Amino acid sequence: MACVVLHSCIYYNFLQAIHSSLTKFFFFCFLLCFGLDLAFFSRTGDGKLLYLGFTGASLTVDNAATITSNGLLELTNGSINCKGHAFYPIPLHFRKSHNDTVQSFSVAFMFAIRSSYPIMSLHGMAFIVAPSTNFSDAVASQYLGFMNSQNNGNLSNHIFAVELDTILNIEFDDINDNHVGIDINNLHSILSYPAGYYDDTYSSFRNMSLISGDAMQVWVDYNGQAKKISVTMAPLQIAKPIRPLISAYYDLSTVLKEPSYIGFSASTGAADSRHYVLGWSFGMNKAAPVINIAQLPKLPRQGPKHQSKLLEIILPIASAAIMIVLGAVVILLVKRRKRYAGLKEDWEVEFGAHRLPYKDLHHATKGFQNNHLLGAGGFGKVYKGTLPSSKLEVAVKKVSHESRQGMKEFVAEIVSIGHIRHRNLVRLLGYSRRKGELLLVYDFMSNGSLDKYLYCDEHKPTLGWAQRFWIIKGIASGLFYLHEQWEKVVIHRDIKASNVLLDSEMNGRLGDFGLARLYDHGSDLQTTHVIGTMGYLAPELVSTGKASPLTDVFAFGIFLLEVTCGQRPVDNNAQGNQPILVDWVLEHWCNGSLTEAVDTRLQSDYSADEACMVLKLGLLCSHPFTNLRPNMQQIMRYLDGDLPLPELTHTDMSYGILSLMQNEGFDPYALSYPSSKASIGTISSISGGR
Incomplete structure (x- = not known):
């Protein structure tokens, strides 16, 4: 009996040894295979x-x-x-x-x-x-x-x-x-x-x-x-x-x-x-x-879900019983929809996704409450909102209808401008209409408008010169795209610091295309009446009503002076004799003291060469004669340092151009704003002196 037990123990130990060896062998094979799998991108080229x-x-x-x-x-x-x-x-x-x-x-x-x-x-x-x-x-x-x-x-x-x-x-x-x-x-x-x-x-x-x-x-x-x-x-x-x-x-x-x-x-x-x-x-x-495409995971479903089969069976059976309920619901919905009713005409069908539901904008702005108000001006109020479907932050501008301006043509231009994509232009996402209002929907710019940083309290931090120069170059790039690079010529017609918005990275973006107009390249560029902001209007626009890219260049020149000097183009509250910014800068240029026109809040922490170049370029852009203004492509080259500013000289620096304008029948004082003796009409050379 003891012998049998002994043999049984030996046989059991033998089986255990074999099992242990097989386990180690298979584990080694697993590690080997796994190792080969991890190394299949080996230098053998079989990966x-x-x-x-x-x-x-x-x-x-x-x-x-x-x-x-x-x-x-x-x-x-x-x-x-x-x-x-x-x-x-x-x-x-x-x-x-x-x-x-x-x-x-x-x-x-x-x-x-x-x-x-x-x-x-x-x-x-x-x-x-x-x-x-x-x-x-x-x-x-x-x-x-x-x-x-x-x-x-x-x-x-x-x-x-x-x-x-x-x-x-x-x-x-x-x-x-x-x-x-x-x-x-x-x-x-x-x-x-x-x-x-x-x-x-x-x-x-x-x-x-x-x-x-x-x-x-x-x-x-x-x-x-x-x-x-x-x-x-x-x-x-x-x-x-x-x-x-x-x-x-x-x-x-x-x-x-x-x-x-x-x-x-x-x-x-x-x-x-x-x-x-x-x-x-x-x-x-x-x-x-x-x-194998059949083995790939499925993408999430787009659009509304299909009704269940059970619902499709129940609805026909229960339709008679719920007709009264449905009628009551319809009446309630009609009353409720009147609150969000938007104005839509047959011709707007062609604009498709560019027309946003008024209801979405009403919810996005919490009913256009005052605590969502970003700003207000002569052309309407701007509200901050978040679109309910996409959670995208937007700025919604409410503009009054202009009956004399064909609404169909106006909306067509708004939709066309909505196709523009440029990193220095605020995207126009779409529009909506309700009663006597047109609502324009833009990207929301988290850092607000540039003028708030130029005209802030003296105790608050202002923009440094490097930031200002970067914003200037960005707006120039955006205007160059509008004038010469897009499929149509776009004239903005309202370039000013309050329409330059700053994104989360403090990049300047030109916004508010509510006044912009589109033209085919090479066509006659003109408008029927003057629209814009006092202080930025080119003389020929005021006198003839004809808009062109060079009228935008004029306003951009005033913008250059505004950003560099930190002053408004027309200061109605000025106590001295220089309420006109361009006259004040011109006088400093004539006296060789151009750096004294630079914003004092910069405290000399700026590049004098760059600042003076920008001031001279601003004077050149805001010249009263269109043929002496550069186009945006030339302005880009001036700002990048690829092209020197031109030498413009006249014998009579004080009254030469002014007399010429009067001989031609122009009244420079009536064209824009009251002027001092150093009017912008007296520009004769902008190349020398600080």
Whole structure:
């Protein structure tokens, strides 16, 4: 019996030893397989990556980026001015050795961009290859979350990116607000093209809208031997087109560090957007694995939900019983809607999404309460509000109807101006009408208008010179875009410090397009009656009623003097003999004391050369003769230092131009405002003296 027990114990220990060995063997195999999986981007060139959704994926995500419950990679969460990044957590070896060239690689991914507004999205997203996953110093908005104003264009970035951009940024020379671009260390793309694809059947180009909200496909291929980058895109259900959207020759061996990370970056601006990635694949020295669309997670539903089947069955059966209730509800709704009734005519149908419901604006401003009032002027009151659907902060301006001005033409121009996108112009989001009022809806600028900083209490901090000069250059850039770069000529007609608004980063943005007018390039630019603000009106506008870009230049010249001197153009409360700012600056110029006209609150903490240049440019822009005023392109070059101010000389500095104006039948005193003996009409030279 003892022998049997002994043999049983030996046999049991033998089985335990075998079980332990097998466990260790399988555990070793698991570690080996897992290790090989983590190292599949090895230097053997056999690396590949495939994500069919991202549930359980060990990605490195930061800021607004997250993985949703159904497996979508959400780079931005719908909040404004945010950024988000997602990277494969292990750096990849793009070279077989450190001295070798970058190998061929291929990327495929499915993405979608959605916004609360069907006609715009701020901003885009990008696939990037970078030496690090730390983008804490990057900026949202136009920098797409992986660059900033200081490092943009630096060779030390070592970044290759393919951007999917949904806004036109003049500073990056973007081609439009819906394009794909190849970026090398810089958001100035080396090559870009409108979003779309080439149909294999007809070899024709088909446009695609990046902000449609639909899922799309993108392929990025790099040929290491040919040094060729190709980017292709297509709708979700279409196979990869034969012809790429864009191709560029560039040696990425001069760009990428060894090793580098791959991933995505996205950002938003003043409007909320959401950027999604549905699937992603990567191949080193081989094509990226094919992504099975049927296995991808679904995007969130857009629009209202369908009625349930149960409700569809119950409603017909119960309709007779609830007719009385419905009738009562209809009566109550009609009475309630009268409170929010907006004026809408048949011709407004063509303007679509640009017409906002009056009810939304009423709720946004809490019924236009006084505690939401931002300011008031001769053309209406401005209220702060938050749109209920998008939570976007807006400024709502109420303007009275002008019956003599065709409302249809006026609204058509307002809607057209609403298409303008420039970083130094306040966006006009839309309009609404009710009874005798027109409501214009703009982006809300958190730091208010510039005049509040120029004319604040002396004990309060004022803007430094660097900030003032930056704002001046920004407004000049915006006006140059309006006059010469947009599809139509836009004359603002009311340029002044109170219409220059400051965003959260203290960038100057020209706003209030309620008086602006549009003209085709090359057409006769004129108006039927004078509109504007006293002190900023060009003489020819007052006498002839003819507006042109040069009347805007005149007002911009007064604006330059206003910002530099910290004084109003016409000071009705002045106690001395110089209530007219332009006369006062001209007198200082004639006396060689131009620096004494600079705002004393700057306390000599400014660049005298820049300030004097701006004052002289202001005098030149506000010259009474239009042919002596520069255009906005020349003004931009003066401000950038690319062009010296012109020499303008006349023999009689005090009365030459004034006499000439009188001989021509002009009365300079009646054209604008009471003037001293050193009237703006006496400008003869602005090139010398401080």
